[in-house]
Amino acid sequence: MGDKGGHAVVQIKERRFELDAVKFFAIFFMVMIHVYEYLGPYDTDHVMPDSAFRNIIEFLGGPLVAPVLMFCMGIGMVYTKHNAPGDFIRRGIKLMIMGYALNFFKLTLPQLIGKMIGMEDDFDIIGGFLLVDILTFAGAAFITIGLMRKVHLSIFAMCMIACLLQAVGIWAVNWNIESDVLRGVVGVLLPVGFWAAFPLTLWLVYPTFGMAFGEFLKKTADKREMYKKLMIISAVLFTACTVGLVYVGYDLRHAYVVCDNLFYFQTFISTIWSLPLILLAISACFFLFGPLENTKFGRLVSFSGTNLNTIFIVQWLLVSAAKSTVDATETKLDLHPSVIVLLGFIFVAAAIGITRGIKAISLRRKGYQ
Numbered sequence: 600m601g602d603k604g605g606h607a608v609v610q611i612k613e614r615r616f617e618l619d620a621v622k623f624f625a626i627f628f629m630v631m632i633h634v635y636e637y638l639g640p641y642d643t644d645h646v647m648p649d650s651a652f653r654n655i656i657e658f659l660g661g662p663l664v665a666p667v668l669m670f671c672m673g674i675g676m677v678y679t680k681h682n683a684p685g686d687f688i689r690r691g692i693k694l695m696i697m698g699y700a701l702n703f704f705k706l707t708l709p710q711l712i713g714k715m716i717g718m719e720d721d722f723d724i725i726g727g728f729l730l731v732d733i734l735t736f737a738g739a740a741f742i743t744i745g746l747m748r749k750v751h752l753s754i755f756a757m758c759m760i761a762c763l764l765q766a767v768g769i770w771a772v773n774w775n776i777e778s779d780v781l782r783g784v785v786g787v788l789l790p791v792g793f794w795a796a797f798p799l800t801l802w803l804v805y806p807t808f809g810m811a812f813g814e815f816l817k818k819t820a821d822k823r824e825m826y827k828k829l830m831i832i833s834a835v836l837f838t839a840c841t842v843g844l845v846y847v848g849y850d851l852r853h854a855y856v857v858c859d860n861l862f863y864f865q866t867f868i869s870t871i872w873s874l875p876l877i878l879l880a881i882s883a884c885f886f887l888f889g890p891l892e893n894t895k896f897g898r899l900v901s902f903s904g905t906n907l908n909t910i911f912i913v914q915w916l917l918v919s920a921a922k923s924t925v926d927a928t929e930t931k932l933d934l935h936p937s938v939i940v941l942l943g944f945i946f947v948a949a950a951i952g953i954t955r956g957i958k959a960i961s962l963r964r965k966g967y968q
Contacts, residue, residue: 616892617885618671619904625667626903630914631943632660637922640933643857652936661855661862662873663880665733666805670877672737673809676744677817687745695738701912702730705919726794729783736797739787740806743799754810761803768800772864790864801865808874830882836875906954914950
């Protein structure tokens with residue numbers, strides 16, 4: 600969501616199609632929210648959603664994107680055959696490098712070009728480069744979990760530590776660090792400043808709880824029966840949580856909107872509200888899309904789940920290029936919601952198509968070696 604969306608794919612020996620399916624839809628919602636934020640006519644940073652369209656798209660692009668992808672990342676950590684602490688740490692370092700490299704091409708480079716051509720804008724070149732996006736978070740999460748595995752902590756202990764870290768993150772929300780560089784570095788861990796979209800302390804709960812679910816999933820023989828019960832339980836919990844929060848006067852928009860970084864600065868309430876929704880989404884995908892696994896659509900879903908990192912990077916470069924072009928030409932866009940949705944479909948198709956081309960070239964080169 601926002602300047603702040605994505606996921607790190609983990610290769611697993613036994614791919615679960617329902618996980619690929621829920622990630623496939625997360626990709627679509629992710630691209631949609633990026634088009635809405637960066638090409639739409641809305642002031643998403645400062646104005647709360649005031650229409651059905653804005654609330655629906657920010658809801659779909661909120662708890663059904665980043666939390667879902669992080670939760671699935673945790674499940675993948677359980678299934679992966681490269682599960683040694685050193686493997687996790689090396690994976691984390693690579694992901695962090697990828698994250699900062701993506702920041703350079705999607706933010707820093709366009710800003711530098713903008714300054715060169717004399718665009719009048721309030722550029723934050725250092726902040727953009729040090730943005731803590733999901734790739735950066737994923738890297739930090741892999742390193743942290745790798746270190747915890749190195750000292751033989753159980754998944755339960757990791758979940759408890761993640762909850763304690765979230766409390767620390769919530770406490771640190773109002774910290775003010777003057778130095779741009781120091782703020783960017785600390786933002787990997789704590790929610791300090793606009794560019795700390797996915798600080799480790801606030802978001803580690805999702806991959807650790809995903810690991811707990813992954814362990815449960817691996818040990819479950821009758822997955823259909825399990826998902827049937829899980830769908831009922833998660834639906835009841837999500838409904839009860841929603842009704843209870845509305846009853847006590849809590850504004851549910853605070854759990855999913857971009858405005859004032861409310862979604863990115865997760866709280867206990869938003870996390871508790873999102874977790875049953877994630878389980879409900881995975882369960883629904885098991886029943887709704889499981890029968891389609893061996894169809895053309897199923898193969899598209901599996902391809903997207905397997906190549907999620909590349910799709911994530913490509914879609915960001917496409918959105919960044921479109922946004923930079925609009926800004927450089929001083930084009931005023933007043934896109935109708937239907938056009939935003941249509942552009943979302945186009946950008947998703949383009950990102951998957953380009954990823955297919957990259958994959959084909961890579962396989963062809965390997966064939967020649």
